Amino acid sequence: MGKIKKKGTSGNAKLYITRSQAVRKLQIPLPDFRRLCIFKGIYPREPRSKKRASKSSTPSTTFYYTKDIQYLLHEPLLNKFRDQKALAKKISKALGRNEVSDAARLERNFTPRLRLDHIIKERYPTFVDALRDLDDALSMLFLFGNLPSTENVPPKAVAKCQRLTLEFEHYLIRTHALRKSFLSIKGIYYQATIHGQDILWLVPYRFVQRTGADVDFRIMATFVEFYTTLLSxxxxxxxxxxxxxxxxxxxxxxxxxxxxxxxxxxxxxxxGGKAEMAEVMDTEMHTKAQAEADRLLSLGEAEAGTDAGEAQSGSQAGEQSESSAVDELTSTTLDQFTSLDPNADTLLQPSLTADVQTASELFEPFNVFLSRETPRHPLEFILRAFGCKRVGWDTSLGDPGAYCSEDDTRVTHQIVDRPDIPLPSPPQTDGELDADDDEEGGVGARKTNERVPGRIYVQPQWVWDSVNAGQLQRADLYAPGATLPPHLSPWVKPKRGGYDPTVPLAEQETAAEAEAGSDEDEVDADEALEEASDGEEIEGVRGDEEARGLEEELDDDDGMDVELAASDDEEDDLAAETVAGAEGDEWGGFSGDEAGDEAGDVDQAAHEAREHQAELEAEALGRQPQSGKNDAKKHAREAAQSKRTKAEREAQEDVERRKLMMPRRKRKMFEKMVYSNAKKDEEAERLRAKKRKIEKVGGKQKV
Incomplete structure (x- = not known):
């Protein structure tokens, strides 16, 4: 007989530990346990069977790995937490004895300082590991950098988050590492490529943020404390x-x-501590010289006293060597793939040189001015990250030390967010000079709401769309007051059979949707014809002028006489007289069947008479009779639909036959795949119908 195992010594009971047991084992309060788990990257686990993992009759909700808690027993931060607890007791005793100065001295001199350097080194052994975990850190720090300082959010934490995020943005500007950006409802998404790693983060819009009472800022402050150390x-x-x-x-x-x-x-x-200000570079020669100096200093190929004149003379050669240096830096940070077979084809190695070159030259030749209604910081960051070194803005947006003013003649592009900006008024003649003109007779100053000749005015979306497309977009599509193109996410790629907003609707809709759309157009046209009056002109209907002329000829006495078919009342009177005459005759009439046949002939004749009457009225008004044409279209449409329905039915029967030959597991998988594809097709069809409706409404408004 084998040895009986003791309960709780193996299996899930030994693998997991509850939160209360972990707190008792570490001998710290619950808030400190939460902070320690956040710093160390330990999070709760979900066992397969909570009943087996729990050591008590009451089912526990939060479990941790026992090895993780055992690992925390040797953490140096535990001593810091205990020192803080002991200091808090001393301060409370001093305040109880009304010794305020002693309490302040204890807090100022004996408060233990928490250092998370060793935790950063433990969690991120290599620098690439830290870059891969930078998405959440940047999103959190940018969020706290935009929050107002409150009791839960101290001003020092806000200032530190702002400083670290601005330093990170300066690195992206200097290396042109920014790749894509997207304006969403939540905020502005950015993506940068650093050492071959794609980093995506979210920056909220700079509105007045209101902190909610249901947010636990203590947990978020713990994350911010860790993320600030990581970003540093x-x-x-x-x-x-x-x-x-x-x-x-x-x-x-x-x-x-x-x-x-x-x-x-x-x-x-x-x-030697010589500062470099990228914002004060006024000339292109100075820009190239500084870039050459930075390249030489960063690569260690020049001494501290490199002469600026040599950098200016070798500016052209410096650009080529700088590109090679960027290529060298990129190749060292990306993985290199080597082939084991010497006779095999050469593998293409990954390189970011082309992306860096495109980013550094996209807005380089432009001088951009930002109007006061535009968001200055995001536009300045993106423009400078993509090569523009000459950005100016209005003094109401911040520091007046910008590159240029609104009246500067060097400005090539001005970004505005207004409905429309009128063109400048024509020059005044000699006899129309205003009283505000100067004594010399010159024209007054330009109005602030008028365009400057020779300058391109665009809306802010032009910057984002140009960055995502990798090339400059047409400026006339983003003119002030123009209807902007759809701003699409650069990370969502259209799939085959799905909805693609960049493709015309006629190229991606199915045959059934096209027929349904044509039916709707015909119904709308018929309704418009029926609702229109006799004298109203309808666009697209032929013969309006001829109909009016024909009506005038019919109203004249000398006009031609057209004998129209009798109306419905006249036909009823004629039928009544026929019946009365038949009753007065001595002849007994037809039998029941013969009478029914005669009544059917009369109804058919009346129907034909009404159709003839409608054709004559249409001809009199200059319109084409629609009945025969609509019937032909209807029959052709029904024939095509029946043919398509038959083909679809045959294809469905073929699929059902194939499903019968599949195993049960594969058949279930196939049904799930068909269901998901049907959901995607339904969503794409809904979006196409929405776009068709918008285009129809837009077309009617233009007419």
Whole structure:
């Protein structure tokens, strides 16, 4: 007989541990246990059988791995938590004795400082691991950077989040690592490629945020504390990898005036502390010289005292060497695939050089001015990340140290978000000078709501669509007051058979949808003809002018006489006289069958008479009779529909026969696949019907 196992020593009972048992084992309160689990990346687990995992009669709801809790027993933060608890007791005793100064001294000098550096190194052994986990960190930090400071959100945490996110954006601007962006209801999505890793994060719009009472900011503050440490490590590694000093210098006055990105001064390593301001580069030669100096310093190919004149003279050669340096940096960060067979074909190695080149040259030749109604920070960030180094804005948007003003003649593009901007008024003649003109007789200053000749005016969506498409879009489609093209997500690719908003409706709708749409158009046209009066002109109906002329000729006394068929009342009178005459005769008449045949002939004759009457009226009004034409179309449509229905029925029968030969498991899988495809087709059909309706309404409004 084997040894009887003791309950709770193996299986799920040993593999899992409840939250209350973990708290008692670690000897810390529940809030500190939650903080520690967030810092260490330990989260609850779901056992297959809660009844077997639970060691008590009451079913527990939260379980953890026993090994994870055992791993937390040696965490240095436990001592910090206990020191905080002991300090809190001392401070409470001092306040109870009314010793406020001692309590303040204890809090100021003996508060333990939590350092999460060792946790960052444990959770992310390599730098690529940290980049892969950067999506949630950036979204959380950008969110807290836009929140107002409250009791739950201290101002120091908000300022730290803003500083770290702006430093990260400066790196993206410097390396042109931003790839795509999308405007959604939740906020603005950004995607960047850093060391071969795609990072996607969400930035909320800068509205007044109201914090809800149902949000536990203590849990979110714990995540923010961990993410700020993580992003500090990542920013340090990114800045040092391109030869920049971290942290960059921050101008407090510029930050108070709303400079944001312009408040930071980037410095190169080994240049003696000489600051570099990308915003004050006024000429193209200075831009190329600085880029050459940065390249040489980052690669270690020049000393600290590199002369700027040499950089200017070799600017053209510097561009080629800079591109090769970017290629070298990219190839070292991406995986390289080698073939084991020397006779095999050469494998294409991944490279981001083309994307970096496209991003750095998209808006490079432009001078852009941002109107005061546009969102300055997102536009400035995207424009500078894609090569534009000359961005100006109105003084009401922030720091006045912008590149140019609205009246600057160097501005090539102005981004506005207004209904329409009128063209400038024509120049006044000598006799129409206003009283506001100067003494020399010149024309007054330009109005602020008028366009500047030679400048391109676009809406903000032009920037996002150009970035996602990888090339500049037509500016006339994004003119002020114009109906903008649909702003589509760059991460959603249209699938075969699905709805594609970029393709015309006629190319993607099915035959049944096309016939249904043509039927609806014919019904609408018939209703329009019926509702229209005799003298009303209907677009698309031939013979309106001829009908009016023919009616005028019929009203004249000398016009031609047209004998029209009798009306319904006249036919009834004629039928009554015929019956009366038949009753007065001595002849007995027909039998019942013969009388019925005669009545059917009379009804058919009346129907033909009414059709003839309708044809004559249509000819008199200059219209074509629709009955025969509609009948022919109807018969052709019914024949095509019956043929299509027959083909679909045969295909369905073939599928059913094939399903009978399948195993049960594959048949169920096939039915699920058919169901999901039908749902997708139904959704695509609904979207196409919606687009057809919108185009029809738009066409009617244009008419």
């Amino acid at each position: 490590f990542v920013n340090f590694r990114l800045y040092t990898s391109i030869g920049l000093v971290y942290p960059p210098k921050l101008d407090a006055k510029s930050e108070e005036s709303g400079a944001e990105l312009s408040a930071f001064q980037l410095e190169n390593q080994g240049d």
